Amino acid sequence: MKKQAASLITAAVLTSAFSSVASADTYIVKKGDTLSRIAITYKTTVVDLKKANNLSSDLIYVNQTITVPDSKVVSKPDVASSVQAAKTETASVYVVVSGDTLSKIASLHKISLSNLMKWNNLSSHLIYPGQKLKVSNESASTTPAPATTQPAPVSSPKAPAAPAKQAQSTYIIKPGDTLSGISKQVGMSVKDLKTLNNLKSDLIHAGQKLLVNKEAAVSAPAEPAKNPAPANPVQNDKVDVLTIAQDLLGTPYVWAGSTPEGFDCSGFIYYAFNKAGKKMGRYSSEGYYNRAYYVNDPQPGDLVFFENTYKAGISHMGIYLGNNEFIHAGDNGVEISNLDNPYYKKHFEGFKRFY
Secondary structure: OHHHHHHHHHHHHHHHHHHHHHHOOEEEOOOOOOHHHHHHHOOOOHHHHHHHOOOOOOOOOOOOEEEOOOOOOOOOOOHHHHHHHHHHHHHHEEEOOOOOOHHHHHHHOOOOHHHHHHHOOOOOOOOOOOOEEEOOHHHHHHOOOOOOOOOOOOOOOOOOHHHHHHHHOEEEOOOOOOHHHHHHHHOOOHHHHHHHOOOOOOOOOOOOEEEOOHHHHHHOOOOOOOOOOOOOOOOHHHHHHHHHHHHOOOOOEOOOOEEOOEEOHHHHHHHHHHHOOOOOOOOOHHHHHOOEEEOOOOOOOOEEEEEOOOOOOEEEEEEEEEOOEEEEEEOOEEEEEEOOOHHHHHHEEEEEEEO
8 A cells, every 4th residue: 555655646746757858849928938037947048939939029928828949947937926026017117118207107107207217327308219217216225327319128148149239220310311312211101100109290300219110220321420419409407407397297277476385477487497407587388488589490498389278369378298298387287288289280389498
């Protein structure tokens, strides 16, 4: 009887071991997983994982079945540690998608815009799809800050080609560029460019990054060395204005108000610019309009004016954020709106910059 029991136990152990090895041929993706983490767990490489699964990028999704080539793992991954790692990564890092702005990301994670910029060593409000941002103070104190000029690589260190692919698939807009001109240069249609970058209009600005077809981007001519930086870069004072303005999101609307207790549109401009160090008097929207000049390539921090809203002539204004968005003191208080909104599109007058 003892012999029979021992045989049964041995068979069970062997069956369990065999099952573990067999199950390692495939892996079901869980929340927080990355190809590099799966490769490390199963003692293989990201390159082999992508080859075995016909993956052209490092993008994977929850519940996806991954084939693991020549797996050397003899037991299932530690579920508890994987879940904990997923929670940590999810809580501390956010990957930028098309249409995002820093203010939206800060609001989503219930953090201030100034902290978000400080934790990521950002000196401007320009961000791009695929960029990874720290969204928790704990992450910022324990993890080195990511580079802000290139998206962080998703693959393991064994796949160094990943950052280069990202660089080859972006185009930095130069002064005088248009979507039609860029489309001819990279061999894409304007429609495809707008779809790929989630653009709702043809409005672009110098310094903005566009996703483009990889093969076209590789063959596109390099930017001349004599003009490496775009004209009209975002100045530090404009960055300060944007930070101050977006920290005031949600402040209620008060007619003639010019303090954090409440603002009207021109009072909001008066407070934000003075707080950023540009000394100016308190004027109406029309008064500020007459103290600024038109710009054809608006930068974040410039002014946007509207006419014939509640009265004839110049009657409303805000601060341009980029991506066709602006921040202003509207009927709902300090808020962010889009220039493609039918109301604002109808009353839009132009972009200007203070003398």
